[in-house]
Amino acid sequence: MIKVAIVGGTGYTGVELLRLLVTHPQVELTAITSRALAGTPVAELFPSLRGHCDLAFCEPDLEQLAACDLVFFATPHGVAQAQVPELVQRGVRVIDLSADFRLRDIPTWEQWYGQQHAAPELAAQAVYGLPELNRAEIAGAQLVACPGCYPTAIQLGWIPLLEAGIVDPGQLIASAASGASGAGRQAKTDLLLAENSDNFRAYAAGGHRHQPEIEQTLRGVQPAGDSAARVTFVPHLVPMVRGIHATLFANLRSDQSAQELQELFESRYRDEPFVDVMPAGSHPQTRSVRGTNVCRLSVLQPQGRDTLVVLSVIDNLAKGSSAQALQNMNIMFGLDETLGLESPALLP
Amino acid sequence: MIKVAIVGGTGYTGVELLRLLVTHPQVELTAITSRALAGTPVAELFPSLRGHCDLAFCEPDLEQLAACDLVFFATPHGVAQAQVPELVQRGVRVIDLSADFRLRDIPTWEQWYGQQHAAPELAAQAVYGLPELNRAEIAGAQLVACPGCYPTAIQLGWIPLLEAGIVDPGQLIASAASGASGAGRQAKTDLLLAENSDNFRAYAAGGHRHQPEIEQTLRGVQPAGDSAARVTFVPHLVPMVRGIHATLFANLRSDQSAQELQELFESRYRDEPFVDVMPAGSHPQTRSVRGTNVCRLSVLQPQGRDTLVVLSVIDNLAKGSSAQALQNMNIMFGLDETLGLESPALLP
Amino acid sequence: MIKVAIVGGTGYTGVELLRLLVTHPQVELTAITSRALAGTPVAELFPSLRGHCDLAFCEPDLEQLAACDLVFFATPHGVAQAQVPELVQRGVRVIDLSADFRLRDIPTWEQWYGQQHAAPELAAQAVYGLPELNRAEIAGAQLVACPGCYPTAIQLGWIPLLEAGIVDPGQLIASAASGASGAGRQAKTDLLLAENSDNFRAYAAGGHRHQPEIEQTLRGVQPAGDSAARVTFVPHLVPMVRGIHATLFANLRSDQSAQELQELFESRYRDEPFVDVMPAGSHPQTRSVRGTNVCRLSVLQPQGRDTLVVLSVIDNLAKGSSAQALQNMNIMFGLDETLGLESPALLP
Amino acid sequence: MIKVAIVGGTGYTGVELLRLLVTHPQVELTAITSRALAGTPVAELFPSLRGHCDLAFCEPDLEQLAACDLVFFATPHGVAQAQVPELVQRGVRVIDLSADFRLRDIPTWEQWYGQQHAAPELAAQAVYGLPELNRAEIAGAQLVACPGCYPTAIQLGWIPLLEAGIVDPGQLIASAASGASGAGRQAKTDLLLAENSDNFRAYAAGGHRHQPEIEQTLRGVQPAGDSAARVTFVPHLVPMVRGIHATLFANLRSDQSAQELQELFESRYRDEPFVDVMPAGSHPQTRSVRGTNVCRLSVLQPQGRDTLVVLSVIDNLAKGSSAQALQNMNIMFGLDETLGLESPALLP
Known part of the structure; x- marks a missing residue:
């Protein structure tokens, strides 16, 4: 059994981690920290866990965390970088x-997140936790940085094309949409049901923190010598709870048939347990992956023109966060990669 | 392994059954019938099952069904009564x-469902599949009739009070609300998103088919000699997908303290794996049971007056239909009652 | 032209008042106060008002308010009682x-609202602004207290029965449901879309502040000598923005035919421009009154038993608050009662 | 008074037309036809119109229609082209x-709509009813073709850029999203609430009928000699009732500052009563135009790169259909263009 703790378990990624961990056959959950709610039973905050989790939130305690095999950080940015170094030094995996x-580029991080980075040397060692790209490194990693939700959906959609070098990397356009859980469990007026139900809007169209993350990953997979990937990324808020849908546009550089494109995607993801390339012409729906670690993709070439469209869906809290974290855990601890992640989506 | 088939798997109870069966460790799913979609892969209709179910819908075939240990009927009313007799005769459990x-009362059935019953003698043998009431009979049953969704939520809420005989059985009022999946996967204008989103309405307030079912069950648990339970039942449609919420009103006959009432419910359901009596004063939410076989209850006594309020929530497709069907299966085949039903709710 | 000001215009009742006032032909809007947002253009907070309202929120200024013919208070409880006395003394209508x-009963108010009332003598003079009950008094009133949203829907549904004395006043049960805008524009976690979408729940089932208001009104219309109305009231939260649906249960004391009941309602509301008694057996929908001052009602007698069901729908922000406030204004200033309130509902 | 009839009034554009016409001060509504519902009172199908419309649906009658000043066709494609020629010949405006x-290009129409066009000569005479482009021609038109919903939002967003010739016309990308009412009031399984709530999906990504319409309009406004506009258009379905949101991407050809772009849009639409250019950096929301004839726009230049983003929102049933039809009517009959279209949006 892997001894596990969660730092910061009161948000949506926290409760989603708990949902998956309490039925995982190889995990012993020892602690869930929350300064604000220390002493409150987890199942009081999240009644869905009544009968599944007897723990109460506790004050973070270094010794307790250090006694674990693995610590998940489900905290706002800025927290992990302050606490992870000591855990890593004591041999805990994170x-x-x-x-x-x-x-990886600290000045870029500091510019987008508006604060000084507290552990730049660790950032250099951290493995980016996208198993479809870094499986081997994840297996041996001590610190895994789980990808953002939008980047997971967008990167999986573009990686085959960028690796193959067959689209113009300077003209990448991502129009993506997320359910409201992506904004977290925060008491903000503009996240109210009364503000967002029967409504649709873009946000952060002038620049979103996930944009440099996407460019970093795409640039990492491009053939040597290719010009650097440049992404225009506009996120939108959908009046739904879970789900991310990315609509990706890229211009073909060369003559590829629809069938060749389909094969490119199918062969790239043939052995991936959690990437599902749908038949050509499909329109994947977010609900088809609700609660799962699956990314569903399809590739289209509208009217046979040069502009390719890739559609990519994930559950922002699952493959976009907590389930992917479990996939990483399974890899790090030599377990079957799909352990605890086998259930089909909840549909309808 | 239990050899299982599903007759009529193209609706919401069908896909929910499939979701649960494909990960059940003791089930071998052999056939899913649909005349209309025979030949279509199940995962084409329900992409959430891609990678989980390789079957295609098939024409119903008596020999194939008769070779199973268990057949689920997820069909509109009228179908099972025509096909079940032969299966039962050949020893298949249903x-x-x-x-x-x-x-049990055939004239009542015929009056509410507007047709002649084709197998009245089987109706007399069928066991009503509410495990919290009929666990022993279910274990030995050849034919189990799964309760309706509203009746499940309402009956579990009232059974402790009616068994104890402490409320006036002539004045029972149930105001209940269901998500739209309760109406099934039918192409009807009044079930469109554009008709029901940002909307709330009662329906069938003049009389709903679940009303006689509720009265039958409640009358069955009343102390001998008590006057027969009479229920006024008004269902409502909520702009959500899954969930039933029942708000139950009954008048206390005698002086019971809030604590005694709480203890009555807790003791009645102490050993039930899927009934969760919440702390006094709680307001159970439908999302806390989404995708699970759990019924969450709470009892309140507003302002200390005589009118008791019981709040009861279930997932209409799960405890209200397919998950409860699996619970019945587990009981019938001597398995752990919770097998395949352990996952916590998907929240948020 | 009526010179009008609004105190506290940043909430949902405020923006709804503005929506109606900016097109009202007899109103000159002079000021909208908000301490927190003083200086901010109204149309910056509510872009729907771009091109319709050039005002900015301003600090409350007694002289400016005193120069108005009418001041609306769209504030949390506790504010109006502190500020209204001086305005009333200076002849402003409120x-x-x-x-x-x-x-009217100050101790009851203080018990439910948890604070001392600052202007008990004014509470005695205030006219309860339900035009269907108090039209004449409203016409001459200096201070009108607009009814709560739930009370409006519930009272209009029960008044004909209570006035006629034909139902048992000791057994009145109201199960009602509201859209999320009823909770106001407040930054609270439990009002988030991610908490309430695809969810349904009761709240305040143990006691809601609108309960004594409903009982006060019903007791006021009962025949002399009848026992005092007692109401059990359970509110619910629907994942929608606007709308209240009340499902009302009452026991008939005598033999009334369905037709007599229908006629009772139709004759009671025959001359009411904003109460629409639907044909017997109808199920009014909240969307049929969205954005309007209309209350739609229907009366049913399920299975011919003694328990009557009345269904009543309003828009909580319109007839349940701001549009009813305008109806009161029209009456107070001798205008056509429907002026500015003529538009049909926005459907779908 | 303008004598008006509606052919085909049972869908969402029909009921929206009715909502606006019944309060329009210069319109006398004489007939609403529907073969299927002839004889049914309009207010029975649409209870929101109770008290506003006493008409019943009637069989289409040429003489009755010919006696009108104006006939609206709110029918599926194929109907108007069969019936309009005779009306036009008899002098009725349509x-x-x-x-x-x-x-205008008949082969293109026939290719996308899959049938032969019955009145190609009329198609050549028809005026495209986008007032911001064709106001003068609309004033004198006998037959106005109201723009599609997506085209209205998308064209208004791109016209200033295409007219000025400052973006690459060969690389236009439109990612747009619509509420479910855009699909009409049709009994289809894939439009059910249970299929679309808590879900997001693209559709018709391989080619949508509005694409050639958009290209036709944009090509019409380009400077002479510019290469023809080519649009990649992907529509999406949002779990909401009303609203279209278009996210438009185009590459700047030359160095324009953000301020110059803002001024370009503001000056292009300065005199337009129904196009609202928001401050730079704004994110218009669909709910800000719900029920109105307004198009709200904003222009952004993410991170100062070459790819411009224009955000454009309309109400698909209003500016995207019925309200724009009324704007056209006002222009055709010499009325104030905003008559009957003055109400602000219903928000929240």
Whole structure:
């Protein structure tokens, strides 16, 4: 059994981690910390866990965390970078669900997140936890930085094309949409049901923190010598709870048939347990992956023109965060990668 | 392994059954019938099952069904009563999710469902599949009639009070609300998103088919000599997908303290794995049971007056239909009652 | 032209008042106060008002308010009672949309609202602004207390029965449901879309502040000598923005035919421009009154038993608050009662 | 008074037309036809119109229609082209809300709509009813073809850029999203609330009928000699009732500052009563135009790169269909263009 703790378990990624961990056959959950709610039973905050989790939130305690095999950080950015170094030094493995260790370029991180980075040397060692790209490194990693939700959906959609070098990397456009849980469990007026139901809007169209993360990953997979990927990324808020849908546009450089494109995607993801390339012409729906670690993709070439469209859906809290964290854990601890992640989506 | 088939798997109870069966460790799913979609892969209709179910819908075939240990009927009313007799005769066990065998009084059935009953003698043998009431009979049953969704939520809320005889059985009022999946996967204008989103309405307030079912069950648990339970039942449609919420009103006959009432409910359901009596004063939410076989209850006594309020929530497709069907299966085949039903709710 | 000001215009009742006032042909809007947002253009907070309202929120200024013919208070409870006395003394007429002057019994008010009332003598003079009950008094009133949203829907549904004395007043049960805008524009976690979408729940089932208001009104219309009306009231939260649906249960004392009941309602509301008694057996929908001042009602007698069901729908922000406030204004200033309130509902 | 009839009033554009016409001060509504519902009172199908519309649906009658000043067609495509020629010949003016007369190139129409066009000569005479482009021609038109919903939002967003010739016309990308009412009031499984709530999906990504309409309009406004506009258009379905949000991407050809772009849009639409250019950096929301004829726009230049983003929102049933039809009517009959269209949006 893997001894596990969660730092910061009161948000949506926290409760989603708990949902998955309490039925995982190889995990012993020892602690869930929350300064604000220390002493409150977890199942009081999240009644869905009544009968599944007897723990109460507790004050973070270094000794308790250090006694674990693995600590998940489900905290706002800035927290993990302050606490992870000591845990790593004491040999604990860490999966950080926050943005603290996603960007390798520290000045870029500091510019987008508006604060000084507290552990730049660790950021350099952290492995970016996208198993479809870094499976081997994840297996041996001590610190894994879980990808952001939008980047997971967008990167999986573009990686085959960028690796193959067959689209113009300077003209990448991502129009993506997320359910409201993506904004977290925060008491903000503009996240109210009365503000967002029967409504649709873009936000952060002028620049979103996930944009440099996407560019970093795409640039990492491009053939040597190719010009650097440049992404225009506009996120939107959908009046739904869970789900991310990315609509990706890229211009073909060369003549590829629809069938060749389909094969490119199918062969790239043939062995991936959690990436599902749908038949050509499909329109994947977010609900088809609700509660699962699956990314569903399809590739289209509208009217046979040069502009390719890739559609990519994930559950922002699952493959976009907590389930992918478990996938990383399974890899790090030599378990079957799908353990605890086998259930089909809840549909309808 | 239990060899299982599903008759009529293209609706919401069908896909929910499939979601649960494909990960059940003791089930071998052999066939899913649909005349209309025979030949279509199940995962084409329900992409959430891609990678989980390789079957295609098939024409119903008596020999194939007769070779199973268990056949689920997830069909509109009228179908099971025509097909079940032959299966039962050949020794197959049957769980019927439709309304065909729920009412023991055939004239009442015929009046509410507007047709002649094709197998009245089987209706008399069928066991009503509410485990909290009929666990022993279910274990030995050949034919189980799964309760309706509203009746499950309402009956579990009232059974402790009616068994104890402490409320006036002539004045029972149930105001209940269901998500739209309760109406099934039918192409009807009044079930469109554009008709129901940002909307709330009662329906069938003049009389709903679940009303006689509720009265039948409640009358069955009343102390001998008590006057027969009479229920006024008004269902409502909520702009959500899953969930039933029942708000139950009953008048206390005698002086019971809030604490005694709480203890009555807790002791009645102490050993029930899927009934959760919440702390006094709680307001159970439908999302806290989404995708699970759990019924969450609470009892309140507003302002200390005589009118008791019981709040009861279930997932209409799960405890209200397919998950309860699996619970019945587990009981019938001597398995751990919770097998395949352990996952916590998907929240948020 | 009526010179009008609004105190506290940043909430949902405020923006709804503005929506109606900016197109009202007899109103000159002079000021909208908000301490927190003083200086901010109204149309910056509410872009729907771009091109319709050039005002900015301003600090409350007694002289400016005193120069108006009418001041609306769209403030949390406790504010109006502190500020209204001076305005009233200076001859300004006031319509209070808050709860400050709804209850005539001050100890009851203080018990439910948890604070001392600052202007008990004014509460005694205030007219309860339900035009269907108090039209003549409203016409001459200096201070009108607008009814609560739930009370409006529930009272209009029960008044004909209570006036006629034909139901048992000791057994009145109201199960009602509201859209999320009823909770106001407040930054609270439990009002988030991610908490309430695809969810349904009761709240305040142990006691809601609108309960004494409903009982006060019903007791006021009962025949002399009848036992005092007692109401059990359970509110619910629907994942929608606007709308209240009340499902009302009452026991007939005598033999009334369905037709007599229908006629009772139709004759009671024959001359009411904003109460629409639907054909017997109808199920009014909240969306059929969205954005309007209309209350739609229907009366049913399920299975011919003694328990009557009345269904009543309003828009909580319109007839349940701001549009009813305008109806009161029209009456107070001798205008056509429907002026500015003529538009049909926005459907779908 | 303008004598008006509606052909085909049972869908969402029909009921929206009715909502606006019944309060329009210069309109006398004489007939609403529906073969299927002839004899049914309009207010029975749409209870929101109780008290506003006493008409019943009637069989289409040429003489009755010919006696009108104006006939609206709110029919599926194919109907108007069969019936309009005779009306036009008899001098009746027609506003067609369907797609029948939107495309001037008949082969293109026939290819996308899969049938032969019945009145190609009329298609050549029809005026495309986008007032911001064709106001003068609309004033004198006998037959106006109302723009599609997506085209209205998308064209208004791109016209200033295409007219000025400052973006690459060969790389236009439109990612747009619509509420479910855009699909009409049709009994289809994939439009059910249970299929679309808590869900987001693209559709028709391989080619949508509005694409050639958009290209036709944009090509019409380009400077002479510019290469023809080519649009990649992907529509999405949002779990909401009303609203279209278009996110438009285009590459700047030359160095324009953000301020110059803002001024370009503001000056292009300065005199337009129904186009609202928001301050730079704004994110218009669909709910800010709900129920109105307004298009709200904003222009952004993410991170100062070459790819411009224009955000454009309309109400698909209002500016995207019925309200724009009324704007056209006002222009055709010399009325104030905003008559009957003055109300602010219903928010929240």
